[in-house]
Amino acid sequence: MRRIISVLVENEPGALSRIVGLFAQRNYNIESLTVAPTEDKTLSRLTVVTDGKPETIEQITKQLNKLIDVVKLVDLTEGTHVERELMLIKVKAGGAMRAEVKRCADIFRGQIVDVTHNVYTIQLAGTGEKLDAFIGAIGEAAILEVARSGVTGIARGEKVLSL
């Protein structure tokens, strides 16, 4: 099962390597991983997307909790949540294709953030599936470069992950 786990960790050097190391050492999957500081400068928030049997997921959360640098974590997939990923994508946009690409970006509510004669750079946010769909719609032949942020997420409603 695919799981999104959000983790608050001490903003210490080495904390990230302990987490990544744990996944490697115990043979857990990482589909994507994002990390950035939070509003509290002493904490970072890390979101990891993983996949595994329920027992494995249980071990992942327990083993993560065991790391001294991990302050708190939540498995977002246990409740309703919002999941987003950001993509910057460079697309061939010369001649006849130019209007077509623009239309496609509009349909997906993407924004063109940089323009040259032949290239559009489009910014698009959404679930991983939506980004995949956009890539499909544009077609591989037109794509020059893709940069995706990996998934981040937050629980819906009043539940918060904080100290």
Add this chain to the structure above:
Amino acid sequence: MVVRALADEGVEYIYGYPGGALLHVYDAIFRQDKITHVLVRHEQAAAHMADGYARASGKPGVALVTSGPGATNTITGIATAYMDSIPMVVLSGQVPSDFIGTDMFQETDMVGISRPIVKHSFLVKRAEDIPEVLRKAFYIAQTGRPGPVVVDLPKDITDINKKFPYEYPNKVKIRSYNPPVKGHSGQIRKAVDLLLKARRPIIYAGGGVIMGQGSEALTELAHLSGAPVTNTLMGLGSFPGTDKQFVGMLGMHGSYTANLAMHHSDLVLAIGARFDDRVTNSTSKFCPTAKIVHVDIDPASIAKTVPVDIPIVGPVDSVLKEMITSVKQAGDIQDQTAMESWWKQINEWRSGRGGGLFPYDPGDGVIIKPQQVIQTLYEVTKNDDAYITTDVGQHQMFTAQYYPFDKPNRWISSGGLGTMGFGFPAAMGVKMNYPDATVACVTGEGSIQMNIQELSTCKQYDLGVKLINVNNRALGMVRQWQDMQYDSRYSHSYMESLPDFKKLVESYGHVGMSVTELKDLRPAMEEAFALKDRLVFLDVSVDSSEHVYPMQIKDGAMRDMWLSKTERT
């Protein structure tokens, strides 16, 4: 500052080896007398000494090593402690802060290399942080599920010319680290109810009972409930080995009685144990009719390999005490007839096949069987409250089987990692701290050569440990597997060109003895232990064809065992 902080932590001994990155610290050691530094001959031994002391005392041992090769030499020792959840603090020197990352002479990323085998680690960034970091290191090492902690000390921050206000914190608070202090009372009541209503209960107790200081409570609970008790290799001594409720160690080389009782039980009360593969055999066939209660301080241990019916996360001692209270309140709900027929069954298993927990063929009365070495060792030392360490191999399993331990912390052996070379330095760590105690290391001619250089350390510090070398001229345990699974093709499992151990130890200034016949064994052993203050190395030639039995059959259930070279269950 480092040395002062260690003294404030109450550390008496540190085991170490100097080098460039540590010269400031060693100078500080020279100029004080609160802490005694013990100079080993190889840094691995420093880690094992600290570990041995920790296993005997429950308190963290401390090793001090220089950067680079000094630090990497401790890795086996750290991993050994990690696998067995032993509290330990390893202080490693590091190149000066400004040079980290430049591949400077003797630089290794110690925090990185040790990451998967530590409970936590620190790279100290500023000299003024030293007291707090050390306080935290000791706190983390010995609370919750204990484990080794590495503190990496760049040379510049230990510079004695830099002066800082020093204050050793008496309390630490780590917001992200809150080990459980108490088990869930509702779960505890449910567990007690199951235990008392069970018709075929068994208590399966591991090393967590020893580290969690729960032996007394375990013994009381076992006596109150009347259930049989089995121990893991790590748990030996947590329940008296001579108690009639004790059915021996369980698992791969566990007793016939213990393994059968586990398999046929209807309730397994697991305490401070982790259902590891050397215990369970195939997890899918594990205890098919039993409900499982698991008490452990580490939530990640619960349901890791085997599903659990009642998990209880908490310190073993406090949970056991609560269970005792609850048993006393429960009144008379136990089915006495069921318990009687359970014990009848257990005693039949126990008395079958020649009787005793671990029957074996005593041979012709001349050639010495390894089992007889351990039984003789027990006879000679049983009234001494001895500490027994082992190395790894057949001799280790024989010791676990034939030496009953009545008290916790007396049995000291590398269980999880199975580190050859552990036993001797571990014994030294114990002897250093308990100079009046009888301390013996049961070893093999293979294992002892992995840290034999420490004979020199023992000379320097007058460490009168006894070394009992169960000499089968083979890597016996490897050979046993080759006998059983590879048609006796002894690929590299024998020890050619062994030294004359007697002469070897004499050259270090110790006493060497050797025996080859059974009639000489007991007198030699008595003589060795009578030489109280001397290191005595007793080299015992034993039957090299002996195997350790029972031995569980791979992919089987707990009850599936070889009982001898020809019989199986």
